[in-house]
Amino acid sequence: MGIQQQKAKQMSYGLFLSVAEELKLPFLQIARLAEASQSLATDPAYKDIESTAQSALRLVDNYILGLRLNLMPQTISLENVSVSSVLYNTQQQLDSFAKTYDVSLDLVVAGKFGPVVANEQALQAALVSLGAALIEALPSINSGQLKLQLATHRSRYGIVAGIYADTRQISQTTLKAGHKLASISRQPLVDLSHTSGAGVFVASSILEAMDLKLGFSRHNNWYGLATILQPSRQLQLVP
Amino acid sequence: MKILLVEPDRLLAKVYRQALESKGHHLVSASTAQEGIAKVDEFKPDLIILEIQLVEHSGVEFMHELRSYEDWLDIPVIINSIVPPAEFNHSFKILKHELKVSDYLYKPDCSLKTLLAKVSNFDPVLK
Numbered sequence: 001m002g003i004q005q006q007k008a009k010q011m012s013y014g015l016f017l018s019v020a021e022e023l024k025l026p027f028l029q030i031a032r033l034a035e036a037s038q039s040l041a042t043d044p045a046y047k048d049i050e051s052t053a054q055s056a057l058r059l060v061d062n063y064i065l066g067l068r069l070n071l072m073p074q075t076i077s078l079e080n081v082s083v084s085s086v087l088y089n090t091q092q093q094l095d096s097f098a099k100t101y102d103v104s105l106d107l108v109v110a111g112k113f114g115p116v117v118a119n120e121q122a123l124q125a126a127l128v129s130l131g132a133a134l135i136e137a138l139p140s141i142n143s144g145q146l147k148l149q150l151a152t153h154r155s156r157y158g159i160v161a162g163i164y165a166d167t168r169q170i171s172q173t174t175l176k177a178g179h180k181l182a183s184i185s186r187q188p189l190v191d192l193s194h195t196s197g198a199g200v201f202v203a204s205s206i207l208e209a210m211d212l213k214l215g216f217s218r219h220n221n222w223y224g225l226a227t228i229l230q231p232s233r234q235l236q237l238v239p
Numbered sequence: 240m241k242i243l244l245v246e247p248d249r250l251l252a253k254v255y256r257q258a259l260e261s262k263g264h265h266l267v268s269a270s271t272a273q274e275g276i277a278k279v280d281e282f283k284p285d286l287i288i289l290e291i292q293l294v295e296h297s298g299v300e301f302m303h304e305l306r307s308y309e310d311w312l313d314i315p316v317i318i319n320s321i322v323p324p325a326e327f328n329h330s331f332k333i334l335k336h337e338l339k340v341s342d343y344l345y346k347p348d349c350s351l352k353t354l355l356a357k358v359s360n361f362d363p364v365l366k
Contacts, residue, residue: 032254057347
């Protein structure tokens with residue numbers, strides 16, 4: 001890439017970053033105003049306004065986090081993280097948004113998993129972004145049951161943590177095509193989402209900053225997007 | 240309880256004011272660090288809710304100024320900010336230990352309900 005191109009890329013990153021930062025405030029205002037209005041009115045729409053604004057705010061916030069981590073990877077500190085607790089917190093954060101779409105979120109953490117190496121805030125942000133994108137997508141692909149599983153299991157490559165649905169439209173092909181079309185097409189995950197599916201790419205960029213990958217995965221015959229985390233060797237030495 | 244809210248955004252200040260006043264708190268607000276310090280002197284708050292990202296002088300400067308007066312050393316301060324705590328790593332340690340900040344709330348994650356619950360921890364009537 002030429003110097004001129006690199007400069008333009010950096011400038012557009014900077015501009016995106018400041019636009020995204022700016023967008024946080026109006027979303028925050030909408031979310032808090034809607035929350036305040038709920039005590040004055042009984043209209044359930046206020047609850048939806050709040051969770052929609054909250055979700056938009058989270059997307060912008062996680063986008064900023066991904067961008068910052070990729071621009072300054074030296075700022076990422078890796079620590080011992082409990083996958084179960086990250087999945088639980090993700091479920092809590094997405095709960096209200098999921099209700100807006102009539103999607104139910106199940107936590108499936110069967111078995112004991114030791115700590116993994118990651119940055120907790122970044123891992124959680126990635127899973128929340130991914131979850132929000134799948135919640136939004138699920139009703140439009142009409143998979144029958146509007147249910148997502150936040151699940152983890154052990155594989156020979158490490159601890160797999162991700163979000164799963166009972167639909168074949170989440171596939172390796174969809175994800176691969178999506179990555180190729182991201183930032184070119186208006187609808188890169190055309191088989192999965194009616195939107196730009198930004199949450200999936202935000203999740204992917206946050207994970208990449210931690211040297212992790214977002215990939216296709218299966219869990220109990222469900223199809224999902226997940227990442228493979230390495231168990232913390234440091235704590236394995238503790239009896 | 241007497242609360243000083245240092246919040247630069249007018250709309251958010253209005254929402255926080257309504258929520259806090261609905262719980263019987265007496266609220267005074269300021270939009271800059273200088274105005275905040277003047278209000279501390281005038282109003283003698285029991286609690287300060289502070290945004291770090293202010294115009295001209297930051298919330299950290301406000302804290303340094305506040306804690307430089309012996310009479311104000313024990314006023315509890317809750318940070319309620321749009322700046323993510325992760326971007327505040329180093330300074331937050333200083334804020335907590337040297338400047339005695341009681342709590343750091345991240346606005347996008349902090350609903351009005353959570354804010355009110357945190358504030359009630361400082362209410363001598365409810366303690």
